[in-house]
Amino acid sequence: QSAIDKQTTKNDPKGAISDYESALKIDNAATTHMNLGTAYQQIDNYQKAITEYTAALTMDATNTKEAYYYLGTAYEALNQPKRALQEYENYLKKNPGGTNINEVKGRIKELSNGKR
Numbered sequence: 001q002s003a004i005d006k007q008t009t010k011n012d013p014k015g016a017i018s019d020y021e022s023a024l025k026i027d028n029a030a031t032t033h034m035n036l037g038t039a040y041q042q043i044d045n046y047q048k049a050i051t052e053y054t055a056a057l058t059m060d061a062t063n064t065k066e067a068y069y070y071l072g073t074a075y076e077a078l079n080q081p082k083r084a085l086q087e088y089e090n091y092l093k094k095n096p097g098g099t100n101i102n103e104v105k106g107r108i109k110e111l112s113n114g115k116r
Contacts, residue, residue, distance in 0.1 A: 002019070003015075003016040003019035003020050003023065003035065003039075004016070004035065006019060007035070007038070007039050007042065013039045013040075013042040013043050014043065016035075016039045017036060017039045017040065017043075020032055020035055020036035020039060021036065024036070028059075029059075030055075030056045030057075030059035030060035030063060030064050031056065031060075031063060031064060033052045033053070033055040033056035033059065033064075034052065034053060034056035034064045034066065034067045034070070036052045037049040037050070037051075037052030037053040037056065037067065037070060037074075038070060040052060041070065041073070041074055041077075044077070046074045046075075046077050046078050047078075049070070049074045050071060050074050050075070053067040053070050053071045053074070054067075054071070057071075061094070065091070065094050065095035065098060066091075066095065066098060066099065066100065068087050068088070068090045068091035068094060068095065069087070069088070069091045069095075069098065069100040069103070069104055071084075071087040071090075072084045072085075072087035072088040072091065072104070072107060075087060076107070076111075081111050084107070084111060085107075085108065085111045085112065088104045088107050088108045088111070089108065091104050092104055092105070092108065
């Protein structure tokens with residue numbers, strides 16, 4: 001079973017993390033860093049998630065644009081609304097047709113109004 005299956009259908013994010021980390025030793029792929037970030041975020045390890053999202057965007061910002069959204073959610077979880085807002089705005093600029101666009105617009109509106 002794949003790391004993604006472990007993370008999404010088997011509710012085994014720690015198993016997924018182990019698999020993603022092993023995969024990165026073989027192929028240091030940006031999308032794997034992004035997936036690893038989502039697994040870390042699933043177990044509330046936001047700092048490691050941010051590190052992985054940042055690595056993904058540094059390596060390949062074109063194919064990991066969703067990482068801006070995930071960064072925003074991680075910063076919100078860490079009670080850093082200004083950083084979250086920056087990442088959501090990056091998402092809006094760099095991924096206007098993204099799957100999370102409506103959620104991002106809502107988060108920007110709330111954060112801009114000082115709500116959380």
